[in-house]
Amino acid sequence: MNLLIVNRSELVSDSTALISGRRVSHLNEILDSSAGSGLKVGLLGGKRGRGVIKKIDSESAEIDLDLTDDPPAKLPLTVIIGLCRPKVLSRLIADLTAYGVRHIEIVQTFFGDKGYWANGLFTPEGISEALLKGLEQSMDTIEPTVTLVKRFGPYSEDVLPKYSMDSKCYVAHPGSGTKLGDIAAAEQSCIAVGPERGFTKYEVNQFLKAGFQPVSLGERIIRTEAAVHVCVSNFL
Amino acid sequence: MNLLIVNRSELVSDSTALISGRRVSHLNEILDSSAGSGLKVGLLGGKRGRGVIKKIDSESAEIDLDLTDDPPAKLPLTVIIGLCRPKVLSRLIADLTAYGVRHIEIVQTFFGDKGYWANGLFTPEGISEALLKGLEQSMDTIEPTVTLVKRFGPYSEDVLPKYSMDSKCYVAHPGSGTKLGDIAAAEQSCIAVGPERGFTKYEVNQFLKAGFQPVSLGERIIRTEAAVHVCVSNFL
Numbered sequence: 001m002n003l004l005i006v007n008r009s010e011l012v013s014d015s016t017a018l019i020s021g022r023r024v025s026h027l028n029e030i031l032d033s034s035a036g037s038g039l040k041v042g043l044l045g046g047k048r049g050r051g052v053i054k055k056i057d058s059e060s061a062e063i064d065l066d067l068t069d070d071p072p073a074k075l076p077l078t079v080i081i082g083l084c085r086p087k088v089l090s091r092l093i094a095d096l097t098a099y100g101v102r103h104i105e106i107v108q109t110f111f112g113d114k115g116y117w118a119n120g121l122f123t124p125e126g127i128s129e130a131l132l133k134g135l136e137q138s139m140d141t142i143e144p145t146v147t148l149v150k151r152f153g154p155y156s157e158d159v160l161p162k163y164s165m166d167s168k169c170y171v172a173h174p175g176s177g178t179k180l181g182d183i184a185a186a187e188q189s190c191i192a193v194g195p196e197r198g199f200t201k202y203e204v205n206q207f208l209k210a211g212f213q214p215v216s217l218g219e220r221i222i223r224t225e226a227a228v229h230v231c232v233s234n235f236l
Numbered sequence: 237m238n239l240l241i242v243n244r245s246e247l248v249s250d251s252t253a254l255i256s257g258r259r260v261s262h263l264n265e266i267l268d269s270s271a272g273s274g275l276k277v278g279l280l281g282g283k284r285g286r287g288v289i290k291k292i293d294s295e296s297a298e299i300d301l302d303l304t305d306d307p308p309a310k311l312p313l314t315v316i317i318g319l320c321r322p323k324v325l326s327r328l329i330a331d332l333t334a335y336g337v338r339h340i341e342i343v344q345t346f347f348g349d350k351g352y353w354a355n356g357l358f359t360p361e362g363i364s365e366a367l368l369k370g371l372e373q374s375m376d377t378i379e380p381t382v383t384l385v386k387r388f389g390p391y392s393e394d395v396l397p398k399y400s401m402d403s404k405c406y407v408a409h410p411g412s413g414t415k416l417g418d419i420a421a422a423e424q425s426c427i428a429v430g431p432e433r434g435f436t437k438y439e440v441n442q443f444l445k446a447g448f449q450p451v452s453l454g455e456r457i458i459r460t461e462a463a464v465h466v467c468v469s470n471f472l
């Protein structure tokens with residue numbers, strides 16, 4: 001936790017927050033904080049700065065805030081990922097948040113197990129927790145937006161074509177002519193990565209029809225998780 | 237498992253292998269294989285090609301081999317990682333193997349918990365299993381070498397300087413002037429990434445003294461695992 005994040009609902013005055021739960025355990029157990037300890041604090045959706053602990057016990061902490069700095073700039077990047085194992089996606093959502101990605105879309109494709117949607121990750125609480133991890137890691141306060149897409153057909157007809165109207169759009173596809181490393185970062189980009197067994201031919205065609213350009217990540221088959229990191233790296 | 241890998245000790249003739257264990261379960265349960273089924277096979281340390289199952293039951297499988305192709309080329313890259321959580325390192329060893337990295341070094345640094353070395357990952361079997369995952373994923377047959385370094389001092393004095401004699405060497409270091417994306421892939425490269433809380437000032441200095449160039453991965457603090465992916469991406 002490089003930045004302690006407080007919610008607006010935890011503000012007891014303009015410059016004081018009262019927090020509880022996991023963050024207080026972290027302050028007590030990992031940071032060994034006490035009254036007077038200073039730490040880096042951010043307001044979810046707002047500014048970052050310094051905090052000083054006024055009171056702390058095992059349950060809650062009262063923190064004086066002096067929030068003057070803007071959060072770091074976002075990457076002008078949308079990442080689309082084929083539904084895969086929730087544990088992997090949870091890590092990816094946190095990492096993509098840490099990278100500063102602006103929008104994340106998890107999409108049901110042919111090779112994604114529909115049963116995964118029942119996982120706790122996909123509840124609003126599960127998503128928030130993953131986002132918060134990423135914000136705490138990278139000292140950001142602005143969550144990316146996350147959309148869960150359960151039907152590929154209408155999405156690929158109605159949503160994907162809109163992306164290519166104002167963004168450079170790419171779909172990772174083995175054997176494509178263009179290498180990812182050869183594309184330059186644009187003002188707005190969007191990149192799609194398939195699930196563990198890849199996009200089907202139909203799905204790739206839908207991306208192409210929507211204006212996405214196929215890009216290759218190299219000769220080797222790598223895991224979806226690794227592929228997402230490789231894709232985002234190109235835009236850092 | 238994109239490639240089934242057999243060991244030399246499992247060859248019952250020049251062109252027949254008898255395998256057991258996890259791979260047989262995978263053939264039965266995931267691939268629903270039977271006598272006559274074809275699959276992609278590689279010989280650990282050797283060639284790749286086609287296999288045809290001659291006999292299979294719940295315990296073992298006999299496979300006819302026709303191995304004619306060389307494994308994919310390796311990346312001329314050494315990756316040094318500060319000791320961190322074994323679960324993360326196990327995933328990274330598999331992913332670095334899949335990327336085709338030639339040599340991996342796990343190094344005890346100040347912010348690495350010494351207790352981690354007792355983890356099963358660091359037994360020869362644990363390492364082999366992680367390597368095999370990476371080979372099966374990327375259809376490679378040649379394992380990278382892995383070295384475990386438990387004392388940073390002598391290593392940094394004796395080993396690191398040798399790397400910079402025949403490789404371009406980099407250490408990921410926040411706030412460095414040179415951005416990772418601005419360095420070009422060289423014939424032989426080596427890159428070092430710190431553990432979750434980073435390298436200490438002393439450790440960074442030891443890398444610099446040994447001829448490593450500091451490179452920045454961007455403004456944001458990302459997890460060690462993500463940082464390793466970002467570093468390797470630059471050399472793909």
